[in-house]
Amino acid sequence: MIQKTPVMRLCISCRNTYDRKNLLKITKDHNQGILFQSGMGRSAYICKSKKCFSDSKIKKKLQKALKTFLEPEFIEIFKKEIASFDDYPNKGI
Ligand SMILES: [Zn+2]
Numbered sequence: 783m784i785q786k787t788p789v790m791r792l793c794i795s796c797r798n799t800y801d802r803k804n805l806l807k808i809t810k811d812h813n814q815g816i817l818f819q820s821g822m823g824r825s826a827y828i829c830k831s832k833k834c835f836s837d838s839k840i841k842k843k844l845q846k847a848l849k850t851f852l853e854p855e856f857i858e859i860f861k862k863e864i865a866s867f868d869d870y871p872n873k874g875i
Pocket residue numbers: 793794795796797798828829830831834
């Protein structure tokens with residue numbers, strides 16, 4: 783049996799490391815721009831906690847992490863993406 787080692791990634795908001803599954807991945811894709819959970823390129827991770835999703839500086843932190851400028855519309859798309867994570871496992875943190 784192969785033991786699965788969880789892939790740990792750093793949340794750019796709270797700076798804690800979590801299992802990759804419990805994080806939202808935001809990627810600056812070379813061809814398609816900003817993508818969630820897919821894409822090739824520079825990526826940043828946010829843990830699935832309300833605290834981090836509602837971080838008022840999250841856009842700034844993402845811009846820094848992805849080394850890119852995020853359009854004002856980004857935050858709307860981001861919020862929709864968060865809404866789809868209603869059943870996230872870290873709820874309540
Ligand atoms: Zn976090």
